[in-house]
Amino acid sequence: MSQVVVPRDKAGRGSRLARPTPSRPAPPAEWPLMRLVASALSCVRGGREVFSGLDFAAAAGDLVAIVGPNGAGKSSLLRLVAGLVPVASGQLALEGGAPDLPLAEQAHYLGHLDALKPSLSVAENLQFWAAYLGEGGLPVAGALDAVGLLGLADLPAAYLSAGQRRRLSLARLLVAERPIWLLDEPTSALDAAAQRRLVELMRAHLNRRGIILAATHAPLGIEDARELCLGGTP
């Protein structure tokens, strides 16, 4: 589990996380060149075909914005890549990734649900996912600082606003190193400043040859995003 320095404050009751030292840990090395390739992919949920015959490829450093009307299968596609929905037919492969890990274990999934426990504090929530989802990545205090929640580290997650909950979920992407980010409406509930911060985080990930698939209705603010349009018929 990542260690967090927990100093006592003067009143002797606090356990506020220490501010990370100014010298941030150097960003880890780049990912190897990877390519996420889907061919003739189809997805069936609840007996209904959501999409079929879908071909796309995402190379290292690509942001693929998945667009389309409601119900077109944007979320289903992300859940399918995350291994949470079975592939009905077709193929999905990560070329150049870790050979001994399934695709789902090399991907971060940020869904509509925040996966936060209201009775745990902000730091405890993040510490658990840091330990559970794998090694590497920023220390918990550093990740909280990156999403602007360091001051709230001791607050139970129950008291967070919707945007703060979203930011805490985003911090999860930073505490464990995984090359593929699957983001479902990542900007929902985020204010303008937090959206800019998200864009910075995404850009940093892409610069390290990460791959991002993001389902979105609004432009994400990254210039060279590629678009994958689902569900031509509205």
Place this chain on the structure above:
Amino acid sequence: MTALSALLVRDMRLTVRVGGGALMGVLFFLVVVTLVPFAIGPDLALLARIGPAILWLGALLASLLALDRLFASDHDDGSLDLVLMGRMPLELAVAVKALAHWLTTGLPLVIAVPVLGLFLNLDGTAIGAVALTLLVGTPALTLIGMIGAALAVVLRRGGLLVPVLVLPLTIPVLIFGVAAANAAVVGPVPFGTPFTILCALTLVGLVIGPVASAAALRHGME
């Protein structure tokens, strides 16, 4: 290993912090056991004779109390998706969740038995026998119940479905648990015979429970 210990610590923390956790199960156990003397009257000899069975029934019901939230709460807030995406095999993660559940709900029941045994006019041997059989038998209840909890998540029906699914499956555990406790007190069967079968049931639960629950959860992910 750290991922599993983190899961164990998180689940225990959640149980203890939310809704009283361990204390709630013990209080329910206390209420069930206290109701029995009111129902059958102050016949001390009769109470002592059926005491082990009452303690076992109370523990069985109390250990099922919090079971339906075992996976449902993780499913509802999206944590289960991420647990499935972890590097741990799902079977291990599920087994750790069962361990956390037993430590916070099953073990406190065992610890409460000496006090509740006094309410039922049990002597030292009987209390020891019931405590020992519950110590061995309650893990089986958790492991069997976990399968029901996983199925309930899949079927999206919480609440009473879990006890209805699980209680029939716990009958063998109940039979051999009570038989072992009675054998220690009145005989004529040696204590070891039913007790060994009870141990075997727990071991079978340990093998089947995590595998079946993980399969149910995987199947339900759509």
